[in-house]
Amino acid sequence: MTDPVIRKRVFVGLLAGTALVVALGAVGLYYAFFGRSIVARQLVVFGLLAGAGTLALVTGVGVATLVFSIWRGRVGRWAAELAGLAVNGLYPFALRLGVLLGLEPMRIQQSFIAVNNQLVRARQLRVAPDQLLVLVPHCVQRSTCPHKITVNVDNCHRCGRCVMTELLRLRDSFGVYLGVATGGTAARRFLDLYRPRMVVAVACERDLISGIQDAHGIPVWGITNERPHGPCLDTCVAPARLEAAIRMFVRGICPDTDPDTG
Ligand code: SF4
Incomplete structure (x- = not known):
């Protein structure tokens, strides 16, 4: 059986890669259009940039929280929910990125489940x-x-x-x-x-x-x-x-x- 830490690293790595792709996309948009566009076009591009920048920020914070929770083994509810948002929302992109990089989809899915379980465990929930x-x-x-x-x-x-x-x-x-x-x-x-x-x-x-x-x-x-x-x-x-x-x-x-x- 694959080491559970390595399994988590697959998905965390893909999430970080997705954040990087989004951030590079935002920078690319800026250099491709912003400097030489008319005002209306600039506004559209600005909207796209703001969206991509927010996505990169949420992804980055989510990945950072995730890495922190894996490292500490404990995380607060809001941090866990933020990381969960990034993990769930970006799963389709991370899956595509992983397949493009030649990883087996099942390996990525198992890694996603291991990361999800880590976040659940880190919340230290106890129920009746x-x-x-x-x-x-x-x-x-x-x-x-x-x-x-x-x-x-x-x-x-x-x-x-x-x-x-x-x-x-x-x-x-x-x-x-x-x-x-x-x-x-x-x-x-x-x-x-x-x-x-x-x-x-x-x-x-x-x-x-x-x-x-x-x-x-x-x-x-x-x-x-x-x-x-x-x-x-x-x-x-x-x-x-x-x-x-x-x-x-x-x-x-x-x-x-x-x-x-x-
Ligand atoms: S009776 Fe229950 S244990 Fe037996 S085969 Fe059916 S589901 Fe399984």
């Missing part, structure tokens, strides 16, 4: 058990299982043929909520239903990233699923990784495992 929602994709259910657990997780008969038995055991022992989502709409329905302050989500890289970006301010700790049979079929997650994440965020429980390595 009933404020934490564990969301897993329906593909963790054994594909031959006839029980409809997306409607109600308690329809699972806990036969032990898939990870649901363990997930329900975790839910019951910690008192957190558990939802099995068929997609983004179902995930949002769970957010509306339980109104959690914190989400621990399991999914593939792509779905995790859209979930993190759709959560509208609710911190999401992302755990990528294991896919021994390919995407979306009989996937799995190590219960120990979920347990470690729950222990980290539920008030009054001391973490004894690092969720990145658990």
